[in-house]
Amino acid sequence: MSILIVSPGKNLDRWVEALKEADPSVPVYLPEQVKDPADIKFALAWNHPSGFFNHFKNLGGISSFGAGVDHLVKDPQIPDRVTITRIIDPLLSGDMAEFALAVVLKHMRRLTRYCRYQAENQWKKHSYLRVKNVSIGIMGTGMIGHHVANYLLNTGFRVSGWSRTQGKEAAYGKYYGKEQLNDFLKGCNILICLLPLTNATHGIINKHLLRKLPLGAHVINLGRGAHVLDGDLIQCIDEGHISSAHLDVFDPEPLPEDHPFWEHPKIDVTPHVASLTDPRSVAGQVMENYHRLQAGEPLINTVSRDRGY
Ligand code: NAP
Ligand code: GLV
Secondary structure, three states: OEEEEEOOOOOOHHHHHHHHHHOOOOOEEOHHHOOOHHHEEEEEEOOOOOOOOOOOOOOOEEEEOOOOOHHHHOOOOOOOOOEEEOOOOHHHHHHHHHHHHHHHHHHHOOHHHHHHHHHOOOOOOOOOOOHHHOEEEEEOOOHHHHHHHHHHHHHOOEEEEEEOOOOOOOOOEEEEOHHHHHHHHHOOOEEEEOOOOOOOOOOOEOHHHHOOOOOOEEEEEOOOHHHEOHHHHHHHHHOOOEEEEEEOOOOOOOOOOOOHHHOOOOEEEOOOOOOOOOHHHHHHHHHHHHHHHHHOOOOOOEOOOOOOO
């Protein structure tokens, strides 16, 4: 039996190498190399075409390339017998925390403006914000959001988090459920979205939510593009309620060339790079799930298809 890697348009050499390094005895195939689909036991996938997995009759599990599984959960053709798993990796959380801090400081020290001024040979100064005076709210305090919240807290920010359920106690202020969302939003000078994309979170960052943030709040989306209603965000920035935004994820990706986000003076765009999965760091957990499947044991890092994450 073997592992299949599927990610249309992506160079998969580093993934094949990392899996072979993790266990040289397990054959690893790309789609064009599969001779007998019945030989595939486990797959590693990112943005596969819908229905792609229909004819792999012995497939027992599919791992996302990353933390998010929205691209897998949305495919109703993946048979129920197939367990969906995801990546949980300290590097993924650590990289995200560093990116979040970089973006927060860029906003506080007005760095986007100074880049623009340099391009225009302009010598102009602005006031700036200090860490101890800034309150950051994290939507989604799961594996990544919880780490980001603690990292920002340890840097000296006031931090709170919002999640679906109460969960474990934390060193930062915790809010949960729809009932506590407004109270959470009231206290956020900077809002960071690290939610998974599910039916319940699709379009959650809309004008109703944005208007509940304090005047002048800054919005950072590191979750998925479809969390944000693009037109609502632009409207709230243009009306002045939201000061600015940094967006790393979009719907669709790549962000279309004629999308208004590209040119908006108060929106910064990065191409889904906040935290990239390192194949060598995660090959072990993918291989472990392959061996667990072979041994009939329960898989690790599973997700609930009903919950969507
Ligand atoms: P996770 O461990 O599954 O955590 C998800 C968090 O979101 C949990 O705290 C969960 O609440 C909360 N949540 C889910 N549905 C909710 C709802 N309806 N209302 C309120 N809270 C809700 O996920 P993760 O590993 O931290 O990853 C989060 C997301 O980050 C991924 O799904 C992916 O979209 C994104 N991501 C982006 C990048 C990038 O480069 N931009 C990289 C990696 C990941 P409970 O704690 O109550 O379950
Ligand atoms: C990246 O977006 C991930 O979900 O890991």
